């Protein structure tokens with residue numbers, strides 16, 4: 001089975017083309033591919049599948065390295081766009097991708113830079129889902145292990161919480177990230193972002209991802225963080241989000257518009273899985 005290793009600002013992926021129907025999706029296979037010692041190693045596996053909506057060129061599904069399924073992946077969307085542009089005869093002027101979260105316009109803005117229409121953020125707590133809060137708010141609070149944690153929250157097709165910090169380098173990512181994920185408030189767990197505002201058009205962000213731990217970048221997390229801060233009026237509607245693995249440009253002209261995310265998509269190598277290993281993943 002052939003695969004492509006890619007990354008988007010350091011968030012790394014194994015891309016698999018399942019359009020031939022030769023490999024059945026199997027959580028054991030995703031775990032093996034994600035394993036950095038026994039497999040290829042990645043944060044997420046992206047499977048390319050036939051579209052259900054015929055206006056899309058292809059559909060992609062997202063699997064975290066722990067085998068869990070996700071509803072969106074911003075960095076992955078750019079890598080899927082670049083992969084399809086390399087493999088297929090794409091009409092780049094009219095290039096639409098389908099994800100579990102819906103349809104996404106994909107546009108190449110430079111050799112390895114892609115802009116993706118990420119859709120509208122959803123702030124209603126039921127959309128994440130997030131229990132215990134009826135209405136959308138700018139700030140929520142939870143008591144976790146005797147500690148009061150305040151955060152913003154939104155869905156980009158997958159759930160995100162955002163904690164504001166003074167200094168991103170000392171943010172309690174590995175402590176508060178898992179604590180919020182384990183809270184009963186998030187029945188489907190949550191991706192937890194930590195943001196430091198540097199100026200009205202520049203923030204720093206680290207994300208403790210659901211199913212993958214802290215990653216070098218999270219595209220949907222960057223959209224979520226920017227949307228939460230833009231909606232509060234804390235930053236401008238066009239802002240750079242600096243993640244440990246690189247920068248993303250996030251643009252959200254108004255509350256009822258979709259978010260555009262621009263950033264890199266990088267090919268690392270192509271490979272093939274050993275047949276014997278593949279057999280073990282269907283045990």
Ligand SMILES: N[C@@H](CCC[C@H](N)C(=O)O)C(=O)O
Nearest residue numbers: 070073074075158218219220
């Ligand atoms: N790294 C991704 C998000 C991947 C899915 C996430 N861990 C989840 O479970 O929702 C991105 O770039 O958006």
